[in-house]
Amino acid sequence: MKWLPESASTFAPGVDLILWLVTIISVISCVLIAFLLIYFVIKYRRKTENDQTPAITHDSFLETLWTVIPTILCIVIFIYGYVYYDQYTVTPKNAVEVNVTAKQWLWSFDYSNGKKTLNELYVPVDQPIRLVMQSDDVLHSFFVPAFRVKQDVMGNRYTYINFTATKEGVYDLYCTEYCGTAHSDMLGKVHVLSKAKFASWQDGSADKVKKASAASIPPAELGKQLYSNKGCLACHSIDGANGVGPSWKGLFAKNRVFTDGASAIADENYIKESILYPGEKMVEGYGPVMPSYKGLLDDDEITAIIEYIKTLK
């Protein structure tokens, strides 16, 4: 049975080695103890009320044995744990930095060339990466099981993760420090691309290809994809349930009352403004928590989202 996730970073084999090592030690000890328990219970079961038992109170040899052996095993396991941890915490010289900002409930990534992505981290294969992470609000934790890396992210202080992906593919990214309502929806993907693909993603040519394919699907369909890819789903439901933000169900053309008492009809322009400048017109009953999507969504994508909202009656 599969009990470990895919191994896709230089750190993963070391962690897996420790997991295997401790598993083997554990299984042997457990089987030994279970066997002795059952064997003793059967062999020395009470036969008569007057069974004679020896008054054994201690045995120096045995006690030394089961003090020394666990001690040695513990030292060995510690050393393995330490050695691989040490490798993981030291940043390779040629590491490429990516800035990560966590906030309730999304991840945003800033690359050195000025690109910015939401919930989707793009990295080249076989290239050491150093994530420089900070939180805008509460604690979060960056966890990619396939890379076996995890680090808490907090406000007012940078924390770091080093990893080198070894396999192309798309891997899950979880938030593992409890952060409130949509903690379990604070998900992302790590795209490990070949060097060539990464280069074309970096200079934007990949975007154009993607756009072209995006153009071929209906806007409402595209909007639906963006809803889950760009993290909207963490706060806005599509079934009318009240979340951190207002539900999108029946939102379009609805009258919105703002915290300053003013009101407006939720038309295309209002929705676009809310996506780009979410703090401008706060609907009553909600807090100013949404980040601006300026620069993260282009006009076509915003239009697609508006079209999608229109379909949610």
Add this chain to the structure above:
Amino acid sequence: MGIFGITSKLIKSIAYPSEMVPSIEEDDGHHHFDAVTEHEGAKLGMWLFLATELLLFGGLFAAYAIYRAKYPEMFMQGSKSLDVVLGSVNTVILIFSSLTVAIAVKAIQENRIKLVKIMLWVTIICAAIFAVNKYFEYTYKFGKGIFPGTDIFYSIYFAATGVHMLHVFIGMAVLGVLLRKVYKGKYSKDNYTAIEIGGLYWHLVDLIWIYLFPLLYLVG
């Protein structure tokens, strides 16, 4: 009966365990321990309680150490803004009250009830003066717009001295209860455990202040 009432009751019950046991046990001769055990046990119990008190303040001392290391400048400035004279006066008062309690304990061992009464009164008055000084210090700070949360130094200042003040009040309540019982003639040279361990508690209040004073007021 409020927090002080409860606490003084709790301390009382450490002080005279057998007295708090309902009459059934006293009447039928089921004393389950003698006076010496009682005295020794009560003292050990109080020392354990003092250990917990020390660790309660320990959290504040640890916070002090950490943030002082992190923001030395802030602590320098904050410390300078505190009134050293008032702090020194309070230190002398508190140390004096420690002396009076120590004398009270000695006096009760010699059955000098009148001296015990005087000393306990003086101790309570000292505590009251300490509290009044603190009141002026706080209101002065509030007047200058300094509150808990103004910055981390003041947060520590208010948290540490605030929790300490709470202990001063609890100590006053304990001493008050003891004093009332002295007037009722409950204590003598054969029965002074309560005064001794009440005194221990008051010395702890002094001990904490001995550290708080230089750390907050002096080391700038």
Add this chain to the structure above:
Amino acid sequence: MSEEQEKNYLDNGEGFRSWFFTVDHKRIGVMYLWAIGVFFIVAAIASFLLRAEHLTPGPTIVNADTYNVLFTLHGSMMVFLFIVPGVAASFGNFLIPLMIGAKDVIFPKLNLYSFWLYLAGALIFMLALAAPADTGWTFYTPYSIETGANVILITFGVFVLGFSSILTGINFIVTMHKLRAPGMTWDRLPLFCWAAYATSLLQVLATPVVGITLLLLIGERYFGLGFFDPAKGGDPVMFQHFFWFYSHPAVYIMILPAMGIVSEIMPVFARKPIFGYKAIAYASLAIALISFLVWGHHMFVSGQSKLVNIIFSVITYAVAVPTAIKVFNWLWTLYKGSIELSTAMLYSLAFIFLFTIGGLTGLFLGALAADVHLHDTYFVVAHMHYVMIGGTVFGFFAALHFWYPKMWGRMFDEFKAKIAFVLIFIGFNVAFFPQFIMGTLGMPRRYFNYAPEFQSLHVVSTYGTWIIGIGFILMLWNLMRPLPGKAPANPYNSLSLEWSMDSPPGTFNFDDIPTVTEPVYNYGTKIEEGA
């Protein structure tokens, strides 16, 4: 013996007042037992809802906010209302004076106040249910500062409960120092008392730190003190240091009394002296002392420095060794014994097996590199439950059955109790073993929603909790219906002092304080091995 003196502690006085104002340590122990039993059931119901929620990914029966509240309630009630005060306050109160040959604890009235404080803390905790906290039982900042939920009441409740815990601890320590019967030397002290001593030590010395931490958290919310809030220059990692400085020793507050219980039960049903009495006694103390030195292993990925991580990892492995020694000592107590598989013995044997799994999986988490992967996943959840349920709760159930005759003066139906045991044992493993696999696969804890590939394991786990539930109901139903007839004073031919008196004991335990002349587990005949 006059008629009057034969009146046992249960019959001595009737009605609410005779219980609520009693200073009899046995009655106080029984009241604790009822109180923690109620909270255990409430917290367990929360866990059944949590597991039912995970039958499908996404919303099943509750929404995300309710889920977050439920796991907070489950965790904080289980920890602060059941398992921390649990075994120590209930069985500790009932047993310590009986075992050391005293008529009561040294501060009987204080003992009653501790119980009242426990109730007061629980009441404040319950008031918080009006707007229940959604922070998890760890109250990590800054979330606990920012959330709109009622964190202040719940933390103040925990603070009061801590006060109760401290006073109980002081009472037990002084009792064991000052009230041991003549001849009850430290090397004749029953191991349950040793464990209770170590537990009390931890309660007295660790609890005040969490007390001030929670007070400061309340201060954060009222005044914005800023110690733990990064927005104000504070450090959330510091909160975790303070919190775990208590909460790691608290793990041992939970498990040590259960170890003590198993150490009492094994020799009785194996008819042999406990193997390595001194090793077990000293290991209890060693665990109590070293447990103050390992709190940082909860924080390997929290942003704690690498150096400190390494130090904590080393010391963590040091605390593993005394625990391993204990397991082997219990095991060897069985060797050449005359073993009777009573219900209490079954729970004790299960304790050894499950606690071994719990301990061994701790080895994974102590290894730095492995913990980076496993931290805050279901692996931790499973590990913790193997220690807390497989360890403490199984020990607690063992005690419920073992001292049942002494406590209630009646016997129970062993056969039904054994069926209940089998159900609970199987259900427990079905419920929690799959969580290890989910954890290594990377399923994070405290997740309302989860990826579909985890569903089959989640479903198995949920079914397991249902089996536990059935077993638990059967156990409770069985214990609520004692067999007719009075229990004998010493149904198991045990040698320790609590069995030397009637079942249930009289109000003053001993008519005359006994004099102890022999080691406590003086079973078996003194024949040299191989002779």
Add this chain to the structure above:
Amino acid sequence: MDNHASYKSLINIWLFLIFLTVVTVGAAQIDFGALNVLIAIFIASIKAGVVAYHFMHLKHEDGLTWIYASYPIFLLFLLISFTLTDMFSRVIN
């Protein structure tokens, strides 16, 4: 209880404490840099020791009380030293 201190010796101890208070206030006026904290803590510890030893009668107590009086200080030391070590060893790798 003959071995308990006389009133006069209690007062002498008090005078000594006042003297130390004056010293600590005086020492704080001089700038020793980082040493100021250590001096303040050192003097405070002497004062605390004197209060515990004489006023709190620790000198008449048995070993057990000494253990319980000093163990929390050790724990406090642990708490502070570990958290400070953490604070100062958070270097960037």
